[in-house]
Amino acid sequence: MRRLEDKVALITGGAAGIGKAIAETFAKEGAEVIIADRNAEDGAAAAAGIVTKNGAAISQPTDVSDIAQVKALMDRVAELFGRLDILVNNAGIGERSDFRHLDDEAWDRVWQVNVDGTVRCAREAFDLLRKSGRASVINVSSLMANKHTRQMSAYSASKGAISALTRSLAVEYAPYGIRVNHLAPGYIDTDMIGRFTGNPLIAKLLLGQTPLRRFGAPQDVANAALFLASDEAPTSPGRGSRWMAAWR
Template sequence: MRLANKVGIVTGAGRGIGRAIALGYAQEGAAVVVCDLDATTAAAVAAAIRAANGRAVALAADVASAVDAQRLVDTALEQFGRLDVMVNNAAIANRKDFLELTEAEWDRLMDVNLKGTFLCGQAAARAMVQSGGGSIVNVSSSNSVVAHGSMVHYAASKGAVKMLTSGMAVALGPRNVRVNALAPSSVDTPMARNMLDSSSAEAQRVARIPLGRLAQPEDLVGAAVFLASDDSAYVTGTTIFVDGGRLSLA
């Protein structure tokens, strides 16, 4: 098992990409703190891990809260004695014409997608530095480098996460904390489905992906395990695009 004896936190783990990563980490031997704003979905994922003889606890938390970010780290330390991996996956998204985008919508999206990544990453890094090191995995997006007129705020947040990842890697590398990012393209998740207004919209997305299909959440797990494991011990400051070749057509 590639993550045996490691302890990880996964935010936004109640469904979609976060759920797949939490389950994948547990299958590779990690103990997992399953975090989601929705207590019910977080509890269900943690229960599924324990049912498969894994170790997991669920915690409802708002990543945009510094208090909740610290509570996540404290829970990992109290329940499992250490923290090795932090996956900053929690995010929100919606389509909105730029001229109609409100300040409140902008602020909430930035609070979750960017501020949440900063707060949870910082809290995790402090614990990792004290214990000798660790790995932080931020979830960015192919939208960090490809603009969409109806998702300006989302693309801006994910572009900022990509650069935050680079900066964190430089700041934390000397203290043996690695920081990398995953950047998926179109993933078949409930959040993404809510933004597809028709079957033709899905077909248009697929047409821009050389592999000819939307990603499934499980398609992100291999890269997420790699970045959490000792196999990536000399990898930091990198963004891995798990996009089915989407950027090759950009």
């Protein structure tokens, strides 16, 4: 039996890079996948690619920084499946700027997608996740939550917020049978980092900070997400536990 057989999985930012690798891996392992991405064309193509390999996938154009679109996304999940077993909050953007020149608009743009988007998806999906009984939320943070690179202050701050949020949600959601974890990838070979690694000097610098001396692949992150999404990961006690009764 495949590791995610009969599970429903929602991946934000699932049209490319890490999100696409996670969506493809989850579908291969038996999950019914919903790809939520603000790029409607790429999202549809990613879902179609999964279907051609006999996987189950649909796409829902969604800008996670827009609460109305997040609510519409969760309404569609409820209509089609009635529950959600796996939520991967992967959608994210970066903004490169010296901090002293970073304007409010750029800061807000990063924060609204990376942090507010994660908050809204995790909050609006709660009732669907609770119906699963063994749900998993996976928030994609970053190495830069703890290790800073120049001119990436907005991105680093947003990823640090995601890591802190994850710890809080892990405590709040556990009594409902919902696990919450975050992944903090290093330098992964995606279009986002490719904007910088096309410069040989920057690529050499980043590789010099990487113990394996290679950039990670999206599949590396997808494999870790697969474990956290599967029933092999530790489960919480659920609503029926004595701890929950005492906490009430």
